[in-house]
Amino acid sequence: MLLSLFENLVAPKAKPQEEEESALQQKFDIEVKGENVPVRIVFEPRFNNRVTVNKNGILIRVSSRQGKEEQRKNIDNLLKWAKEKLGDKPELMDSLPHRKYVNGEVLKVGDYEFVISICYHDLPKSSAKIFRNNIVLSLAKGLNKESEENTSSYLVAKCLCKFFLPVVTERIHELNNRYFRKEVKQIKMKHATSFWGHCSRGGNIVISVRLFFAPAKVVDYVLIHELAHLVHHDHSPRFWKVVEQVMPDYEQAEKHLKEFSNKYYL
Numbered sequence: 001m002l003l004s005l006f007e008n009l010v011a012p013k014a015k016p017q018e019e020e021e022s023a024l025q026q027k028f029d030i031e032v033k034g035e036n037v038p039v040r041i042v043f044e045p046r047f048n049n050r051v052t053v054n055k056n057g058i059l060i061r062v063s064s065r066q067g068k069e070e071q072r073k074n075i076d077n078l079l080k081w082a083k084e085k086l087g088d089k090p091e092l093m094d095s096l097p098h099r100k101y102v103n104g105e106v107l108k109v110g111d112y113e114f115v116i117s118i119c120y121h122d123l124p125k126s127s128a129k130i131f132r133n134n135i136v137l138s139l140a141k142g143l144n145k146e147s148e149e150n151t152s153s154y155l156v157a158k159c160l161c162k163f164f165l166p167v168v169t170e171r172i173h174e175l176n177n178r179y180f181r182k183e184v185k186q187i188k189m190k191h192a193t194s195f196w197g198h199c200s201r202g203g204n205i206v207i208s209v210r211l212f213f214a215p216a217k218v219v220d221y222v223l224i225h226e227l228a229h230l231v232h233h234d235h236s237p238r239f240w241k242v243v244e245q246v247m248p249d250y251e252q253a254e255k256h257l258k259e260f261s262n263k264y265y266l
Contacts, residue, residue, distance in 0.1 A: 024042065024043050024044075024064075025040065025041070025042050025043070026040070026041045027039065027040050027041075030058075030079070030083065032083055032086045032087060037057050037058060037086065038056070038057035038058070039057060039058045039060070039079065040057065040058070040059050040060070041060045041062060041075060042059070042060070042061050042062070043062050043063075043064040043071075044061055044062070044063065044064060045063075045064050045065060046061065046063045046064075046065070047063060047065065048063060049061060049062050049063055049074045049078060050078075051078040051079075051081060051082050053082050053085050053086060058079065058082045058086075060075060060078050060079065060082070062074060062075060098149040098150060098152070098153040098265075098266075099149075099152075099153060099156075099265065099266055100149060101116045101118065101137065101152045101156065102116065102118075103116060103117060103118040104116065104117070107135065107156070109160065109212050109213055110212045110213060110214065110215070110216070110219070111216070112163075112212075113133060114130070114133055114134065114135045114160075115133060115134045115135070116134075116135055116137065116156075117134050117135065117136045117137065118137045118139065118152075119136070119137070119138055119139070120138075120139050120140070120141045121138055121139070121140065121141065122140075122141055123138075123140060124140055125140060126138060126139045126140045126143075126151050126155060127155070128155035128156065128158065128159050129159065130159050130162070130163055135156055135159050135160075137152055137155055137156070139151060139152070153266050154191070156266050157191035157209055157266045158191070160189075160209045160212070160266070161189035161190065161191065161209045162189075164189055164209060164212050165187070165188075165189045167212075168187065168189060168207050168212075168219075168223070169187045171219075171220070171223060172184060172187055172205060172223050172226075172227065175220065175223055175224060175227060175246075176227055176230075179224070179227070179246045180227050180228070180230060180231065182203070182227065182230035182231065183203050183230075184203055184205060184227075184230070185202060185203040185204050186203075186204040186205070187204075187205050187206075187207070188204070188205070188206045188207070189206075189207055189208075189209050190206050190207070190208060190209065191208065191209050191210070191266060192206070192208035192209075192210070193208070193210070193265070195208060196208050196210070196211050196222045196257060197211070197222045197223070197225060197226040198226065199226040199227070199229035199230065199233075201233055203230060205226050205227075207222065207223070207226070209266070210264045210265060210266065211264075213260075213263075213264035214256065214257065214260065214264065215256070217253060218253045218256050218257060220247070220253075221247055221250050221253030221254070222253075222257075224243060224246050224247050224250070225243055225250075228242045228243045228246070
């Protein structure tokens, strides 16, 4: 029983300030399929309980308004659910690293190649631009290693979003005119790590710039997938039938994205 783990995890009543702060948040690790997963339990003056599973581990928010036994029961159930979720989808714990860009290296994005050029300046802000086939990073001096990696990743992604927006816009309209003939209101590029594409009910489409690391046919699949949402805004059998009519072998593209999801990053 998981309950045995929680004997000391319910928020006690009045204690000195330091002890009270410690009691409001408990941390420990659990093992899921041979991997140690960090768990954080936070007691809050809320009316419900909540669990989140992501690259940082398992976060359980428990109502401090509940009684001790009810808290234990809810922690037990939420942790059990989180373990099952991680067992089914271990990729939830994966985190995309930042590339460590080196001056002069060639960044290959699909069929395109960009030479990374890095320079440093005394200005407080960093910037970047694409000049011909070069991505020129102008970084502020004095950034620590982590800040420089984060900044470089952000700036490269921003440049590529601007570069690929006309490309993806043209292709979306081409596919839409050929197969769907629906109204597309707005198209945007974003450095998204949680999705490849998104289509709103209002006809706005967002595409992750990471998608352009993939082969052209895989890119087309995502664009077709999002355009199909203009017909059926769900993932019902009717929706997948529309996708299949346009791209009969779409499952191969789905398989590719699952296999390379954590290898396409900036």
